[in-house]
Amino acid sequence: MALFAALNISASGLTAQRLRMDVTSANLANAQSTRTPGGGAYRRQDVVLRESTGDGSFAGSLAGALGGGEPAGVEAAAIIPDTTPLRRVYEPGSPDADARGYVEMPNVNPVEEMTDLIDASRSYQANVTAMQTTKQVFAKTIELL
Amino acid sequence: MTGPKPAMSILDPTQLTLMSAISGATLRNTVLSNNIANSDTPGFQPSDVNFHAALSDALEEGAGAVEGLSYAPEQLHPGALRADGNGVDGEAEAAKLAENGLEIEALEQVANSRLQIMRTAMGMNG
Numbered sequence: 001m002a003l004f005a006a007l008n009i010s011a012s013g014l015t016a017q018r019l020r021m022d023v024t025s026a027n028l029a030n031a032q033s034t035r036t037p038g039g040g041a042y043r044r045q046d047v048v049l050r051e052s053t054g055d056g057s058f059a060g061s062l063a064g065a066l067g068g069g070e071p072a073g074v075e076a077a078a079i080i081p082d083t084t085p086l087r088r089v090y091e092p093g094s095p096d097a098d099a100r101g102y103v104e105m106p107n108v109n110p111v112e113e114m115t116d117l118i119d120a121s122r123s124y125q126a127n128v129t130a131m132q133t134t135k136q137v138f139a140k141t142i143e144l145l
Numbered sequence: 146m147t148g149p150k151p152a153m154s155i156l157d158p159t160q161l162t163l164m165s166a167i168s169g170a171t172l173r174n175t176v177l178s179n180n181i182a183n184s185d186t187p188g189f190q191p192s193d194v195n196f197h198a199a200l201s202d203a204l205e206e207g208a209g210a211v212e213g214l215s216y217a218p219e220q221l222h223p224g225a226l227r228a229d230g231n232g233v234d235g236e237a238e239a240a241k242l243a244e245n246g247l248e249i250e251a252l253e254q255v256a257n258s259r260l261q262i263m264r265t266a267m268g269m270n271g
Contacts, residue, residue: 006175013182020185049186051179071179071218074186123185126235130178133246137174140253141167144260 005070006134012052012073013127019076020047020120024113031108034096041096042106043081044113050077082107154212162204162211163256169196169216170249176218177242180233187229191238192218 023045033042052072084107092101154161173194180191196216203210223232264270 006171006178009175009178009182013178013184016182016185049183051183051186051189071176071192073179074182119185123235126181126184126239129239130181130242133242134174134178137171137246137249140250141171144253144257 004138005072007131007138009071009073010127010131010134012075013130014124016047016049016074016076017120017124017127020049021117021124023047023079024116024120027108028110028113028117031106031110031113033106034094034103041086041104042108043083043086044106044108045079046082047079048077049074051075158211160256160259162200163252163259165203165211165214166196166200167249167252167256169194169200170245170252172196172216172218173245174242174249177238177245180238181235181242184231184233184235184238187231189230190220190222190232191234192220193241194218 027044030042036042052075086107087105088102089105090101091097091103094103097103156164173196176192176194183189183191194216199214199216200211203214221232223234226232226234261270
């Protein structure tokens with residue numbers, strides 16, 4: 001076990017939650033974007049997290065796969081697009097309107113994004129608190145020397 | 146007295162037990178931090194380290210067993226608390242982490258006091 005394993009684990013939690021906040025912010029910012037580089041309206045993105053299995057080394061991955069490994073924190077597995085249908089709004093004057101005057105708007109629900117943002121920021125705080133507890137304990141351990 | 150004598154350590158059994166408890170509690174700190182970091186991971190089930198039980202079993206075996214004692218996390222199966230199969234109760238984990246932190250500090254306080262006594266006995270405190 002690395003000496004500062006707990007600190008690294010909490011740091012991985014901070015990174016993961018900040019990524020969630022970044023993606024949620026991007027969703028909110030693009031709530032009205034009707035054009036994307038890939039064509040069509042913006043689709044909301046979602047972060048999928050998974051438990052880390054070791055430090056990327058073979059031994060760490062093997063121990064993780066066997067279930068006997070040391071805990072190694074969390075990591076983002078993927079950022080996936082939300083496949084729910086886009087909103088269709090009647091706006092004949094828009095340059096993005098189709099032949100019948102409908103515009104496809106992003107499937108972003110601002111209320112949902114705000115609750116996601118609160119959830120991510122609370123989880124971030126929980127990891128900060130865990131980190132502080134660990135730091136306090138390590139400071140005491142160092143006094144033993 | 147017959148039979149092999151245990152290897153002599155400069156530390157007495159109580160000190161070794163304290164050190165062992167600190168290492169168990171430190172591992173528990175790591176495991177609980179991991180639970181909190183994975184509170185949004187789909188399908189994740191929390192783990193814990195029952196170092197109290199392992200240590201008390203070793204103490205019943207004898208002081209020699211405490212020295213070779215190693216702790217391992219075990220997965221709990223509280224079932225799914227959320228639709229994504231995650232089983233972490235954030236509040237409970239935070240409470241356990243705070244309690245465990247205080248326990249480590251208490252253990253270290255005692256270990257430190259005992260080391261000071263030894264230092265005094267060795268004439269290292271002036």
